[in-house]
Amino acid sequence: MNALENYYEQHKEPIKSCLLALRSIILAQDQDISTSLKYGMPFxxxxxxxxxxxxxxxxxGQPYIGIVEGKHFEEPFLLQEKRSRMKIWLFDPxxxxxxxxxxNVVQKAISLYQTEVVKLKNH
Structure with a gap:
C-alpha cells in the first residue's frame, strides 16, 4: 500500500467512505485531474x-475539500476561516x-484554471 492509499485507509468509517467518495467524484470530473500526496494530504x-x-x-472532526483558489468563489457553504487564498467545504460523513x-464546484475550479492558462498563453 502506498502513502496515498494509506491516507484513506487510516480513517475509520464513515469518514473513510466519505473521503473515498469525494476522491472518486473529483477524479471523475476531467481526465486531466491527477492526485498525489503533498504535505501529508491528498492533493x-x-x-x-x-x-x-x-x-x-x-x-x-469533519472531512473537507479545500479549494486552492477559493477566494474566487462566493458559495455560502465555502468557509474562508483564517485563510487568505483557500476556502474549505465541510461534509457530514x-x-x-x-x-x-x-x-459544479469542481467544474468551476477547472474553468478558473482553464481561463488562467489561456491568459498566460496570450501574454
Whole structure:
C-alpha cells in the first residue's frame, strides 16, 4: 500500500467512505485531474497545477475539500476561516454527499484554471 492509499485507509468509517467518495467524484470530473500526496494530504492537480485537496477539520472532526483558489468563489457553504487564498467545504460523513453541487464546484475550479492558462498563453 502506498502513502496515498494509506491516507484513506487510516480513517475509520464513515469518514473513510466519505473521503473515498469525494476522491472518486473529483477524479471523475476531467481526465486531466491527477492526485498525489503533498504535505501529508491528498492533493488534486489539474494539468499539473494544484487546485483542491482533502483533509480533516481539527475543530469539527469533519472531512473537507479545500479549494486552492477559493477566494474566487462566493458559495455560502465555502468557509474562508483564517485563510487568505483557500476556502474549505465541510461534509457530514453521516449524510449523503451533494453530488451535483460537488461536481459544479469542481467544474468551476477547472474553468478558473482553464481561463488562467489561456491568459498566460496570450501574454
Amino acid at each position: 488534486f492537480s489539474y494539468k499539473g497545477k494544484m487546485f483542491c485537496y482533502l483533509w480533516m477539520h481539527k475543530k469539527y 453521516n449524510e449523503d454527499l451533494p453530488l451535483n453541487t460537488i461536481q
